[in-house]
Amino acid sequence: MNEQLRAISELDRVIHEPGRLMIVALLAGVKECDFLFLLNETRMSRGNLSTHLTKLETAGYVEIEKTYRGKVPMTLLRLTRPGRKALDEYRKGLMAAF
Amino acid sequence: MNEQLRAISELDRVIHEPGRLMIVALLAGVKECDFLFLLNETRMSRGNLSTHLTKLETAGYVEIEKTYRGKVPMTLLRLTRPGRKALDEYRKGLMAAF
DNA sequence: GCAGACTAGTTTTCTACACAAACTAGTTTT
DNA sequence: AAAACTAGTTTGTGTAGAAAACTAGTCTGC
Numbered sequence: 001m002n003e004q005l006r007a008i009s010e011l012d013r014v015i016h017e018p019g020r021l022m023i024v025a026l027l028a029g030v031k032e033c034d035f036l037f038l039l040n041e042t043r044m045s046r047g048n049l050s051t052h053l054t055k056l057e058t059a060g061y062v063e064i065e066k067t068y069r070g071k072v073p074m075t076l077l078r079l080t081r082p083g084r085k086a087l088d089e090y091r092k093g094l095m096a097a098f
Numbered sequence: 099m100n101e102q103l104r105a106i107s108e109l110d111r112v113i114h115e116p117g118r119l120m121i122v123a124l125l126a127g128v129k130e131c132d133f134l135f136l137l138n139e140t141r142m143s144r145g146n147l148s149t150h151l152t153k154l155e156t157a158g159y160v161e162i163e164k165t166y167r168g169k170v171p172m173t174l175l176r177l178t179r180p181g182r183k184a185l186d187e188y189r190k191g192l193m194a195a196f
Numbered sequence: 197g198c199a200g201a202c203t204a205g206t207t208t209t210c211t212a213c214a215c216a217a218a219c220t221a222g223t224t225t226t
Numbered sequence: 227a228a229a230a231c232t233a234g235t236t237t238g239t240g241t242a243g244a245a246a247a248c249t250a251g252t253c254t255g256c
Contacts, residue, residue: 002124002139004123005120005123005124005139005140008116008120008123009116009117009120009140009141011116013116016114016116017242018106018107018114019243019244021106021195022103025102025103025106025195026100026103035204035205036203036204036205039204039205041100041103042103042107043107044244045244045245045246046204046205046206047205047206047207047208047244047245047246047247048243048244048245049205050204050205050206050207051206051207051243051244052243054206066205071251071252071253072203072204072251072252073203073204073250073251073252074204075204075205091196094192094196095196097119097123098189098192098193115213115214117214117215133234134232134233134234137233142215143215143216144233144234144235145215145216145217145218145235145237146214146215147234148234148235148236149214149215149235149236150214152235169222169223169224170222170223170232170233171221171222171223171232171233171234172233173233173234
């Protein structure tokens with residue numbers, strides 16, 4: 001079996017999902033942002049964004065900090081070091097495949 | 099919203115699934131092959147390979163020809179022109195994103 | 197000062213799909 | 227002629243993604 005193909009079948013599914021790939025790619029560029037920023041950039045529904053973020057958190061790829069902007073709740077997101085690494089690996093896998 | 103991200107959310111899900119991406123990438127390189135060749139190259143289960151192929155056929159991306167090698171059934175697979183195009187578009191979308 | 201609208205998300209529900217196990221139709225072997 | 231093998235397909239099931247419904251709290255108009 002061909003090496004390029006093996007790379008495809010070994011892609012990280014957590015990152016591979018387009019919704020989450022968008023999130024992770026965005027976070028990789030900004031080092032921190034809030035929920036509403038992601039909501040606006042990705043055009044996902046709130047529920048969707050929330051569950052994808054929870055999944056990324058569970059995977060250890062994203063840190064979720066709940067805080068306030070004045071009296072209004074605000075959720076801050078950051079890519080963790082493992083998250084960064086997972087994205088890099090994913091990129092490498094893709095590039096190897098194509 | 100950022101253009102690169104839009105490209106990610108618009109990736110063709112039929113192609114995006116790793117199992118099918120492997121199949122399509124392989125078919126793009128050989129122009130015709132049989133079921134067993136794909137089975138061997140991808141290391142998928144037979145059932146899995148079969149359903150992915152049916153899905154690709156339904157999408158119009160792959161042609162399935164059922165024939166015989168002597169008395170033994172043989173299934174030939176080919177990427178269709180739309181299939182080729184879909185793969186190219188998919189590649190473009192990915193490259194735009196990274 | 198409280199009723200209703202709004203904000204910022206979370207939880208629940210529903211649908212679809214990937215995967216594997218079981219099955220089928222026919223062939224070869226012993 | 228039974229058993230084992232080939233080349234797949236169909237069926238069943240658990241998981242996951244998307245949408246809808248819900249929650250907790252804040253702001254605004256009357």
